Amino acid sequence: MEYFLTEEQKVIKDLARRIAEERILPVRAELDEKEEFPGAIMKDLADSDLFRICVPEEYDGLGGGCMELCLVVEELSRICSGVAVSYAATGLGASALLLYGSDEQKQKYLPDITSGKRLAAFALTESTAGSDAGNIKTTAEKTADGYVLNGTKQFITNGGEAEIYTVIALTDKKRGARGASAFLVEKDTPGFTFGKKEKKMGIRTSSTRELVFRNCEIPEENRISREGMGFIMTMKVLDRSRPAIGAQAVGIAQGALEATVDYAQERIQFGHPIITIPVVQNMLAEMATRVEAARLLVYAAARTIDSGAKDFTEEASMAKVFASDTAMKVTTDAVQIFGGAGYMRDYPVEKMMRDAKITQIYEGSNEVLRGTIAVGLRKRKARRE
């Protein structure tokens, strides 16, 4: 398949693939088993300038966009999506800053993020606010010098490992979601601690943790944009990051497909490789077709975003929904073709099937996003009338 990548994009993709194969592949099973954060690999990615790709050149970045991010995430996920999400969460954590931050805030925080010296994270979810993100309870009360944060965020990727957190909190409780604002909070701020570290089904090398704020004082200059912009910002940030979740799913599915073709070629039953069995061939053909379709949808959504389009909610949602459902289906079929061996940890498809599941859940569950797509269809119909 021809993806019409630019020369720069091919270089970025090849670089990410090389790091994934040379540095992640030898340790992926161990990282998963030990549920250990891939700190050394984050350093490799930083040393290879991969944290710079989506940052404008004026802030020491490489000036790439969503497409470049998707290529890196896909290649890392082909080997280990736990590593990929640890990398991508920094982009998510820096996204509100990049889109809405002041020049002073960018000058202060972006150099450390682009160099990979400090990881970032994005904190929205709470026990009462998952899909219902507008129901957050964390408050940011105005004081003479700034704000005091109180509340608990849950399921935060890079929690404990990141040093810069974008936190969504209520500056006006009465206004609900319209009273939410975004803040940059540094790891060692007094009153900011880490709670429960989650033990997960998949992406186990990534850190998923509670953030606890108890009378945590932050200066006014750490608020991103105006008060009350937090929820709108969140929606824009997530619209931009959903193709990257799609890319994570495509990478997982691609890895599973390749492992399955190899296995089907080697596994002999009834005197022949199982790849000669028509039912297995049909399954492989279906898997390969779905992976290509998902990849093309993800690239199309990423390119739409990079074109400067103003509204891409539906494209981003479709890419995430279709690619994540593809990853779940393809990895499940991969385990099936491996038979009993696929159920064992000796082969990567067992991990890939566990890793695929989360892509259907986070950054907007697929059920919620199907609702978003349907709303878009109704709007388009209304415009036609």
Ligand SMILES: Cc1cc2nc3c(=O)[nH]c(=O)nc-3n(C[C@H](O)[C@H](O)[C@H](O)COP(=O)(O)OP(=O)(O)OC[C@H]3O[C@@H](n4cnc5c(N)ncnc54)[C@H](O)[C@@H]3O)c2cc1C
């Ligand atoms: C490993 C992991 C990492 C995460 N990382 C982050 C992070 O870095 N930052 C962050 O802020 N959050 C993060 N999250 C949170 C994640 O985005 C939420 O888990 C997700 O949005 C779903 O919310 P929930 O878990 O509360 O499920 P719920 O909202 O309780 O949903 C439960 C079920 O109900 C369905 N449902 C709910 N509402 C609707 C509706 N309106 N229409 C149709 N179906 C509906 C859902 O689809 C789902 O099937 C992470 C979660 C996980 C598991």
